[in-house]
Amino acid sequence: MWAALEALGFNTPVFLAQLINFIILFGLLYLVAYKPIMRILDGRSQKVRESMEQTEHIKQQAERAEAEVARQIEAAGKEGQELVARAARTGEEIKKQAQQEARQEGEALIARARAEIQHERDEAIGELREEFAGLTIMAAEKVVERSLDKKAHRELIDRVLEESDVLKRG
Amino acid sequence: MSEPKKKGCLGCSFPLVIIIGIVFLGLVVLAVVGGAIGRELFGDLGLSFLEIDKPHPELPPEVVFQIFGFPITNSIVGAWFTIVFLVVFSWAVSRRLKLIPGRLQSAFEYILGSLYDFCQSVAGEVNGRRFFPLVATIFLFVAFNAWLSLIPGFGSYEVLNPEGHHMHLFRGANTDFNLPLALAFVSFFMVLFFGLKTMGFRYLELYVNFRQFVKGLGQLVRGKLKAGLSGVFLGVIDLVVGGLEFLSHLIRIVSLTLRLFGNMTAGEILLLVTAFLIPWLFALPFYGLELLVGFLQALIFAGLTLVFLTMATAGHGEEAH
Numbered sequence: 485m486w487a488a489l490e491a492l493g494f495n496t497p498v499f500l501a502q503l504i505n506f507i508i509l510f511g512l513l514y515l516v517a518y519k520p521i522m523r524i525l526d527g528r529s530q531k532v533r534e535s536m537e538q539t540e541h542i543k544q545q546a547e548r549a550e551a552e553v554a555r556q557i558e559a560a561g562k563e564g565q566e567l568v569a570r571a572a573r574t575g576e577e578i579k580k581q582a583q584q585e586a587r588q589e590g591e592a593l594i595a596r597a598r599a600e601i602q603h604e605r606d607e608a609i610g611e612l613r614e615e616f617a618g619l620t621i622m623a624a625e626k627v628v629e630r631s632l633d634k635k636a637h638r639e640l641i642d643r644v645l646e647e648s649d650v651l652k653r654g
Numbered sequence: 655m656s657e658p659k660k661k662g663c664l665g666c667s668f669p670l671v672i673i674i675g676i677v678f679l680g681l682v683v684l685a686v687v688g689g690a691i692g693r694e695l696f697g698d699l700g701l702s703f704l705e706i707d708k709p710h711p712e713l714p715p716e717v718v719f720q721i722f723g724f725p726i727t728n729s730i731v732g733a734w735f736t737i738v739f740l741v742v743f744s745w746a747v748s749r750r751l752k753l754i755p756g757r758l759q760s761a762f763e764y765i766l767g768s769l770y771d772f773c774q775s776v777a778g779e780v781n782g783r784r785f786f787p788l789v790a791t792i793f794l795f796v797a798f799n800a801w802l803s804l805i806p807g808f809g810s811y812e813v814l815n816p817e818g819h820h821m822h823l824f825r826g827a828n829t830d831f832n833l834p835l836a837l838a839f840v841s842f843f844m845v846l847f848f849g850l851k852t853m854g855f856r857y858l859e860l861y862v863n864f865r866q867f868v869k870g871l872g873q874l875v876r877g878k879l880k881a882g883l884s885g886v887f888l889g890v891i892d893l894v895v896g897g898l899e900f901l902s903h904l905i906r907i908v909s910l911t912l913r914l915f916g917n918m919t920a921g922e923i924l925l926l927v928t929a930f931l932i933p934w935l936f937a938l939p940f941y942g943l944e945l946l947v948g949f950l951q952a953l954i955f956a957g958l959t960l961v962f963l964t965m966a967t968a969g970h971g972e973e974a975h
Contacts, residue, residue: 492915493714493831498727502827502836505733509740510791517744518787521766524751 613648620644682935689932708930711923715830716821718813728822729830732808736798736827769793772957777964785963788844792837793956799827800918800948804941809922828918828951831911838910841959842903849966857966861900863892906962910955917951 623644666674686692690708715727747762755763769790774782803809803826813823827833849857859865870885921944928937 489831491713494835495714495725495727495832497725498715498730498830499832499836501724501726501730502733502830502833503839505730505737505827505833506791506795506836506840509737509795510787512737512741513744513791513794514787516741516748517762517766518790520748520751521763522770522783522786525763525767525770 616644616648620648678935685932685934685936689930689936691931711919711926713831713919715825715832718821718823727830728825729827729833732803732824732830733795733799733827733833735824736795736802739802740794740798765794766790769956773960776957776960777967781964781967784848785960788840788963789956789960792841792959793952795952796828796837796914796955797948797952799833800921800951801945802826803828803922804944804948826918826922828914828948829922831915834911834914834918834955835907837914837955838907841910841955841962842907844959845903845962845966848963852967859896861896861903863896864889866892906958910958914951914955917947921947 620641623640687696715729717725718728718731719726744762747758751759770782770786773786773789776782777785803824808824809822809826811823812820814820849860867886867889870882870887870889872882873885874882876882921940925937925940925944928940
């Protein structure tokens with residue numbers, strides 16, 4: 485067994501030397517290769533993760549902003565509609581009021597006119613009556629002057645009165 | 655895609671290709687005639703400058719010099735060469751690592767990153783990280799031992815040793831039986847270490863497990879004959895299985911060592927023999943082959959170590975019950 489190993493080249497000092505070589509290489513590579521490379525790989529993946537998170541964050545923010553804008557637009561639209569509706573309503577009210585006022589005014593005007601007409605008519609009737617009374621008196625004077633008989637006198641007065649009644653009623 | 659129609663072949667104009675082909679053929683013919691085979695067939699045709707000494711490979715490495723009586727063999731010097739190369743290269747790159755890598759750093763990161771991913775894909779996230787330095791060191795050491803020893807002149811550089819003999823200063827460290835053996839021992843002890851660290855002394859139960867045996871004995875003493883006998887029987891089986899498990903771990907050392915040593919030594923001898931039989935061009939394809947073999951052996955050694963480590967820490971003690 486031992487002889488076979490030696491024939492293959494086994495040699496305890498050389499074996500130990502190669503073992504130590506490996507351990508030295510392990511130590512040195514750990515210092516100059518693995519540690520820095522792990523650090524940089526970890527750093528990079530961290531960075532990638534961070535930037536992805538940041539991207540996600542920004543995306544969310546953008547979405548939120550977009551939603552906000554949409555909401556505001558909608559609100560503004562609603563407000564505008566409301567304004568228009570209110571304006572229309574106000575216009576309608578104003579129109580109605582104006583109509584009513586106009587009607588009232590018209591009615592008042594008509595009433596006043598009517599009252600005035602009535603008044604003028606009454607006045608005219610009054611004047612007419614005065615005139616008629618004057619006429620009657622004149623007629624009576626004339627009759628008196630002509631010395632009518634009593635019966636004719638009466639007929640005359642009745643007729644005048646009847647006529648004046650007709651006048652008053654008309 | 656409208657590429658302009660290429661004239662010629664392999665990016666050269668036809669006359670150039672033909673000239674290269676003729677030179678190539680001439681070299682092959684010259685090499686065949688002048689090499690060992692040609693000399694046997696045609697006798698000496700005055701091409702003695704092509705002669706190469708008949709290779710006489712020796713398995714034990716040669717002692718180049720001694721430090722305080724400690725023999726330094728050419729394979730140790732070869733290993734130092736690899737160590738210096740790897741450490742200097744790594745240091746040159748890692749001295750100024752940047753988040754956005756340059757070309758050299760990209761290559762460096764690619765090599766180590768692939769090894770790291772390999773470790774994590776086999777052993778998982780956490781264990782992959784723990785095993786990575788060991789596995790990567792084994793891979794890099796074996797691979798670069800193999801590749802650097804393929805540099806022309808590496809194996810033929812000679813010095814005078816203290817006794818006045820001509821000695822090869824460098825020798826591919828993988829072809830020294832001691833290096834694969836040392837790596838296999840490292841692998842074995844690291845498996846043991848990580849096994850113990852992860853599972854505590856329960857890990858040893860894998861190899862020496864008296865529990866079932868003692869339980870069976872206890873049942874026998876208490877007079878439960880049937881249960882006791884079967885318990886003892888199962889206990890004996892457990893002990894035998896443990897022994898086999900232990901034996902398989904020892905055999906791993908042997909197989910790891912001999913696989914690497916055999917492949918690399920055979921490769922070295924193959925190159926020497928092809929260069930001896932037909933000098934110059936004939937050895938070229940075998941160089942390519944040896945590049946591949948060096949990579950594969952490194953991957954196999956590192957990969958097997960990784961798998962053993964993973965098995966040792968995966969807690970398959972529970973699976974057995």
